[in-house]
Amino acid sequence: MSDPSFPGLSQGVSELRASEIRELLKLISRPEIISFAGGIPDPALFPLDAIGKAYQAVLQNPAMAGEAFQYSISEGYPPLRDWITGYLGKHGIEAGPEQILITSGAQQALDFIARALINPGDGVVMSSPSYLGAIQVFGTYRPTFISVPMDDEGVTLDALEAAFRQKPKFFYLTPDFCNPAGITTSLARRQAILALAHRYNVAILEDSPYEELRYENARIPSFAALEQQYLAGPDGDGRRLVIYVGSLSKVLTPALRIGWICADPALINTLVLLKQASDLHCSTINQMIAFDIAGSSHASQVEKLRKAYKERRDVMLEALERCLPKEVRFTRPDGGMFIWLEFPDSIDGTELLAEAVKDIQVAFVPGSAFYATEPKRNTARLSFSLGEPARIREGIERLAALLQNKLRANRAA
Ligand SMILES: Cc1ncc(COP(=O)(O)O)c(C=O)c1O
Structure with missing residues (x-):
């Protein structure tokens, strides 16, 4: 054929x-x-009730409605960015709005990060198995994939270190209840992975859309939170290597298409330019609705x-x-x-x-x-x-x- x-x-x-x-x-x-x-x-x-009320509140207020249906800034709707910084702060990630970019879901975040970092042939380390949508979008930038197997606590360290020796651009993983394997990276493993990343100077792309859907055991700090502790400590090397990606798709609804990136402001600046070049900004009405429901419910x-x-x-x-x-x-x-x-x-x-x-x-x-x-x-x-x-x-x-x-x-x- x-x-x-x-x-x-x-x-x-x-x-x-x-x-x-x-x-x-x-x-x-x-x-x-x-x-x-x-x-x-x-x-x-x-x-759905909260979504309905949020839309009505915007539509019934002419000033808000005007803003909701107008072009707006690429970084994202400021009140929603503030809500995100507050949310992250509750979970040990101190970040100012200049470290946040709102994206069209976590999926666009993965796309922009890959576009900003990957030259054809660059190494990209993936937990194995990994989220299919990440494999697909990274693949469009022609990297050399390096797969690292997992046990019950996450990726195995020997294999990860061997992968890091090849000087990859970043290591992608979903630390909590990963898609597809359901495995959570343990605290000890997170600390060891973070130490390796800093030793070999490899960025960690932490994709965390499921972290709120925890049914037992205590929440484990994110790589982003652990890195802040590390940077504040005596061995801190000043390099912010963790790129954290969050999403409201699993908690509110995927149709709002609200995700975000929290990272070093220098990277965020570049990603904002990509956002501008790609689709200008996320839907303002959706960001307003997300802000209203996230704040209330x-x-x-x-x-x-x-x-x-x-x-x-x-x-x-x-x-x-x-x-x-x-x-x-x-x-x-x-x-x-x-x-x-x-x-x-x-x-x-x-x-x-x-x-x-x-x-x-x-x-x-x-x-x-x-x-x-x-x-x-x-x-x-x-x-x-x-x-x-x-x-x-x-x-x-x-x-x-x-x-x-x-x-x-x-x-x-
Ligand atoms: C691990 C992972 N990352 C990202 C996404 C994309 O989510 P979003 O709806 O925020 O784009 C998904 C969706 O299933 C996912 O499972």
Whole structure:
């Protein structure tokens, strides 16, 4: 078959492929499918009342409405930036507004940071597995990916140090309940990673959209907070290497498209210019709405989400524990939306998905999509964020039975 791509595409985009996840999201709309595929928030939990009131408040006030629908500054709506600095301050990150850029979701933050830092061929270190959207957007700038494996506490240090010796531009990770594996980087591991980053002078790109969705154990300080302690201490070297990315998508709603970058002001200055060149600024009305709801209902919204998602996580873990063949390993996340499965080598996640959709009407994401290099095909990501507990239980029971049958057949063969 001839290549359907448009002639003359740049090298950066010619390898972009339709994401397996986006393709799979189409399955969610078929009611007979129990889908653990889409790692998206449950729309039933969106703060719709607060959103409605916030829009009305803007529309009923002519001065506010005029501002809301006008062009505005690239750095972001000042009251929302102030709210973000206050929020970060509560979690040990002291930052002035000059260190914050509001972006169209965390995804645009990743794009701008990559655009600002990567020359073709530069090393980019990725936790392995990693967030697919990060692999995709970084890939458009033609880096050399260096993957570092994870254990229960995060990326392994020997492999990370070997990667840092290659002088990469930055190290990307999601420290809390990462997408896709659900693993949280422990405090000790964070401290060791930070020390390595400063020894080798490598930036840490800390992507933290899930940190509020914690269902047990105490919050662990972010890399950004730990770095501030380190910089204030006797060994502080004055270099601010952590680039922290936050988002309101998982707590309020993704449709507002509000994310932010908190970093060294020198980097923020460059990123503001990129923002200007790219889309001028985020939607002002959306930033105003986000500011209103974040100010009035962030805490209550977080509490509501934690309660609902914790129940779903517990149901999924209980069913996995009870039904899954012993040869299949799974992670036990403290929060977030994801559980990661690792099958024996004989089972390929993509083949299993095809069978699961056809034979048992269950969907998930094959894990191979989440590797920047050397995909492990015997893996899968399950999301528990959508769905009634009874359906989650039912879906896992069906999946476990399919796996039992396949493993039995493989043994017999
Ligand atoms: C790890 C991670 N980073 C970034 C994003 C993008 O989020 P946003 O909606 O803020 O662009 C996602 C979305 O799923 C994610 O899982």
